[in-house]
Amino acid sequence: MSRSLPAVAIGCLLALVALFALRPGSPPTDAQRADALAHELRCPDCAGLSVADSPTSAAQEMRRQIVELVAGGASNAEVRQHFVDRYGDWIRLAPSSPVAWLIPFAVLIAGVGALTAWLVRRPSPPAPTPPISADERRRLREEAEALDA
Amino acid sequence: MRWRWLLIPIVVLPLGWLLFTGFSLDPRAVASPLIGQPAPAWTYTTLDGEELSSADLAGRPYVVNFWASWCAPCVEEHPVLSAAWDQHSDDLAMIGVLYSDSRDNAESFLDRYGRAGYPTVVDESGALAIDFGVVGPPETFFVDADGIVREKQTGPLTAESMDRHLASIGIGR
Numbered sequence: 189m190s191r192s193l194p195a196v197a198i199g200c201l202l203a204l205v206a207l208f209a210l211r212p213g214s215p216p217t218d219a220q221r222a223d224a225l226a227h228e229l230r231c232p233d234c235a236g237l238s239v240a241d242s243p244t245s246a247a248q249e250m251r252r253q254i255v256e257l258v259a260g261g262a263s264n265a266e267v268r269q270h271f272v273d274r275y276g277d278w279i280r281l282a283p284s285s286p287v288a289w290l291i292p293f294a295v296l297i298a299g300v301g302a303l304t305a306w307l308v309r310r311p312s313p314p315a316p317t318p319p320i321s322a323d324e325r326r327r328l329r330e331e332a333e334a335l336d337a
Numbered sequence: 338m339r340w341r342w343l344l345i346p347i348v349v350l351p352l353g354w355l356l357f358t359g360f361s362l363d364p365r366a367v368a369s370p371l372i373g374q375p376a377p378a379w380t381y382t383t384l385d386g387e388e389l390s391s392a393d394l395a396g397r398p399y400v401v402n403f404w405a406s407w408c409a410p411c412v413e414e415h416p417v418l419s420a421a422w423d424q425h426s427d428d429l430a431m432i433g434v435l436y437s438d439s440r441d442n443a444e445s446f447l448d449r450y451g452r453a454g455y456p457t458v459v460d461e462s463g464a465l466a467i468d469f470g471v472v473g474p475p476e477t478f479f480v481d482a483d484g485i486v487r488e489k490q491t492g493p494l495t496a497e498s499m500d501r502h503l504a505s506i507g508i509g510r
Contacts, residue, residue, distance in 0.1 A: 276370045
């Protein structure tokens with residue numbers, strides 16, 4: 189019994205950790221949702237910054253509109269669509285299709301596959317010729333002498 | 338091993354074409370989803386303090402030009418807009434929208450480069466620029482008599498591009 193105690197203790201500990209990790213999280217507040225959405229949208233008049241990270245007046249107005257839309261009960265998709273309707277998909281910092289995230293990995297796998305295929309199919313270097321034996325050396329010398337004679 | 342020569346037409350040429358065309362594009366020239374859609378409705382105050390609404394323009398084609406005093410290409414296109422207004426003011430409406438700028442700076446700009454005769458409304462919050470999907474001035478939208486956005490110019494207008502865009506809303510044909 190005493191020998192199985194550590195295993196039971198570890199099992200209980202792991203179960204507690206799993207329960208803690210899997211507990212249902214509290215829904216995000218409107219402010220948290222607005223902030224997350226502001227990080228997803230591109231500031232229109234700056235280079236590569238999100239609306240959340242930009243101090244320009246356009247970004248400030250977009251943040252105000254996001255807060256207003258969220259407070260008015262708009263879903264995240266509706267808020268994104270509000271700006272996509274005006275700017276197109278360009279306004280989203282992240283691609284709208286999850287498939288787009290897979291493209292770099294697909295290219296990497298294809299590249300590794302092509303390299304592997306090339307290495308496998310590359311002709312192997314010719315085997316080194318074995319050194320000639322003493323008998324062969326003697327025979328060659330005799331043949332050379334016969335030619336010289 | 339002859340197939341290796343196919344790599345040049347299959348991989349290198351398309352890649353080169355992609356890079357060449359990609360680098361020659363204007364990253365600001367974003368296609369507007371507003372083309373073919375009704376223009377946003379708005380009501381703003383002009384530099385002269387009068388209230389102006391898109392409803393006041395109903396039934397007339399109009400041009401909406403986003404500009405700012407700090408925008409160098411706006412200086413470049415200012416004579417083009419003035420000339421178009423002088424020529425077509427009987428047939429269309431033209432509205433300037435002050436983008437991310439102060440009234441004082443706008444007045445100084447107009448004193449220096451000339452008052453074209455058409456009104457400019459002040460978009461202090463930037464909400465109208467967002468409604469039109471403006472990335473940065475100058476950007477100009479051409480709206481037909483039915484209130485539909487027909488074309489958009491990103492960057493300064495030239496006399497040629499102005500004529501082409503005006504033709505899309507039935508002006509000058």
